[in-house]
Amino acid sequence: MERSTIVRVHDGLHARPATRFVKLAKGFESDIELIKADKSVSAKSSVKLMLLGVKENETVTVRASGADEIEAIEALIGYLEDPHAGTAEEERAEKASAEPAPVQPEAFSTNSDTTATGKLRGVAASEGFAIGPAFGFFPAEIKHENRLLAADEIPAEAGRLTQAFATVQHRMDMSLTATDLAESDRGIIAALKDIACDDELTQAAEALVKEGMDAVSAVIGATSRIAADFASMDDPYLNARADDVNAVGRQICLALLGQDDANLEAIPNGAILIADDIGAWDLARAPLKRIAGVICGHGGATSHVAIIARAHGIPAVLGLGHSVQELQQVKSVALDGNNGDVFPDPDQKTVDRFHAKIGVAETERQALKAYKDIVPRRADGTIIEIAANLGSLEEIEAAQEAGAMGVGLFRTELLFMRHIHLPSEDLQTETYATLAKAFAPHPVIVRTLDIGGDKPISGIDFPDEENPFLGWRGIRMCLDRPDVFKPQLRALLRATVHGNIKVMLPMVSDLGEVRATRSLIDECAAELKAEGRDYANFDLGVMVETPAAVMIAPMLAKEVAFFSIGTNDLTQYIMAADRLNPTVAKLNDVTHPAVMAAIELTAKAGVEAGIMVGMCGEAAGRADLIPAFVNMGLTELSMSPASIQRAKKCVWELGQVGNQKGE
Ligand code: PEP
Ligand code: MG
Numbered sequence: 001m002e003r004s005t006i007v008r009v010h011d012g013l014h015a016r017p018a019t020r021f022v023k024l025a026k027g028f029e030s031d032i033e034l035i036k037a038d039k040s041v042s043a044k045s046s047v048k049l050m051l052l053g054v055k056e057n058e059t060v061t062v063r064a065s066g067a068d069e070i071e072a073i074e075a076l077i078g079y080l081e082d083p084h085a086g087t088a089e090e091e092r093a094e095k096a097s098a099e100p101a102p103v104q105p106e107a108f109s110t111n112s113d114t115t116a117t118g119k120l121r122g123v124a125a126s127e128g129f130a131i132g133p134a135f136g137f138f139p140a141e142i143k144h145e146n147r148l149l150a151a152d153e154i155p156a157e158a159g160r161l162t163q164a165f166a167t168v169q170h171r172m173d174m175s176l177t178a179t180d181l182a183e184s185d186r187g188i189i190a191a192l193k194d195i196a197c198d199d200e201l202t203q204a205a206e207a208l209v210k211e212g213m214d215a216v217s218a219v220i221g222a223t224s225r226i227a228a229d230f231a232s233m234d235d236p237y238l239n240a241r242a243d244d245v246n247a248v249g250r251q252i253c254l255a256l257l258g259q260d261d262a263n264l265e266a267i268p269n270g271a272i273l274i275a276d277d278i279g280a281w282d283l284a285r286a287p288l289k290r291i292a293g294v295i296c297g298h299g300g301a302t303s304h305v306a307i308i309a310r311a312h313g314i315p316a317v318l319g320l321g322h323s324v325q326e327l328q329q330v331k332s333v334a335l336d337g338n339n340g341d342v343f344p345d346p347d348q349k350t351v352d353r354f355h356a357k358i359g360v361a362e363t364e365r366q367a368l369k370a371y372k373d374i375v376p377r378r379a380d381g382t383i384i385e386i387a388a389n390l391g392s393l394e395e396i397e398a399a400q401e402a403g404a405m406g407v408g409l410f411r412t413e414l415l416f417m418r419h420i421h422l423p424s425e426d427l428q429t430e431t432y433a434t435l436a437k438a439f440a441p442h443p444v445i446v447r448t449l450d451i452g453g454d455k456p457i458s459g460i461d462f463p464d465e466e467n468p469f470l471g472w473r474g475i476r477m478c479l480d481r482p483d484v485f486k487p488q489l490r491a492l493l494r495a496t497v498h499g500n501i502k503v504m505l506p507m508v509s510d511l512g513e514v515r516a517t518r519s520l521i522d523e524c525a526a527e528l529k530a531e532g533r534d535y536a537n538f539d540l541g542v543m544v545e546t547p548a549a550v551m552i553a554p555m556l557a558k559e560v561a562f563f564s565i566g567t568n569d570l571t572q573y574i575m576a577a578d579r580l581n582p583t584v585a586k587l588n589d590v591t592h593p594a595v596m597a598a599i600e601l602t603a604k605a606g607v608e609a610g611i612m613v614g615m616c617g618e619a620a621g622r623a624d625l626i627p628a629f630v631n632m633g634l635t636e637l638s639m640s641p642a643s644i645q646r647a648k649k650c651v652w653e654l655g656q657v658g659n660q661k662g663e
Contacts, residue, residue: 136327271291327344408615563605
């Protein structure tokens, strides 16, 4: 028998929901399949389910045949229609452990590179500076044995294979019982164990052994095929699962060979871990407290290694490619997790520079805590809001702990990038409302989707563009795609009922863009009213980050409630210097008189029109520039939470000096 339904699982059958669905299915003896379009897979394999790529709001069919088919269909359809029944906590924990943190602009430049000074460049995956002895983790590659088994050898080899799977599953179970395991690491190990137990993998390897292949080759064959399937999926989260499958395959091969993997237990205190490809499994159970930094040939900002490093505050540079091999022989290494630089065997000058940076950072971090709850004012008493730039709800706590006076930039891209489909209006409403409630009564400025050809997302087809930074992005794309833009505007109107939400538009270069957005907002408000839904109007502002916006700032100021200066893009557009291109990095300088003049013009136009002028580009957190910005009339500065206390101190001191001078 079979029944169809619409999937109501938020992320679709992704990771943990797929596992939960499989657990339910395995509780029934019937054969059960899940069917999407013309593809059907066993409902008892989470790997197969994930590879089916079932998304929220898609129609699927559950087919069961066996003694308990009615009960099975009832339970599985029930789960697809109401996945939250009793499982919300578990789902949240899994999501928190699996989601990428916001990606710094540098992290998009994934080309590894060796510079003239011997410096290497990779992906900035976890911020901070580190220097220490190099600890190479380059486990020997496991090779195919390529043994053809005689018919009478097959049963024993199959038995060895079963035993190896059981050994690895048992080791993972033992790790999961460790009491000192961080919750996020537990989620990662549990996900690896799901793979190690999955029928898709065990059966594929068994089938190869039954055909006469030796067990090691069979495991390599089965895992690389499944890993390739994950790697080819149209979703970065599922792509990263390919590394997990390979890591599990390696553990099973080692168990078959009776070998232990290269051991991280021996890593000395304060060492920098260097690897071509370290599995999340290896890192999660490593003595993380002793690791000062991580450098890896593989991986990117969304890989599990990056997630673990960030969760433990370990600076990391990933995605170095082949150049990581050059580090096999080095004695010491320094890394800058903010921009992706790696210095092999650094000279004394670099060593001194890194020690100084680390020392300064730590002393300053302690001393700055005193400024957490200060409300900084200009000498005339005007409050200068020091707010946080956030990219996901997981960052709320860090911002609150830093003393953020609201959110000056909520980048909504991650919400769109981390899903395999466009996030629904309801999910967006919930997200924006949660954010607003967390910071009320402070304002929360949500930026509408700022996505372009350089950061594509599934659900929107971007054309190939010669110059994506000058192309179809930000407000330009949104106005062309009301099917994407309107749900976001409706969600923002609905969420404003719950707090102090303001909305700003990215990449504005023309008054028409503001006017067209306003009429869409009016249209959305009218629809919500007709539907009898609660909503409230929000202040609409613009980011000033194109030279055009600077030039028409006096006109823009008459049409919007506030400006927020996006110095990251404003600098690259004013200077005509790609912000991701290290060869023109020198020109990408916010302190250049041309950029400072553009900021001043914007501030002047805003102040004269009586609207708030803020800044949310990286420059907002620079203590050396804050006095100039405050003098220009900026009253809001939004930055990464790590910079908030320093900025508060800076503005507070400025106010004190002004008072002494009687300003
Ligand atoms: C900016 O351009 O300054 C900005 C804050 O936006 P983003 O870095 O997200 O482009
Ligand atoms: Mg920008």
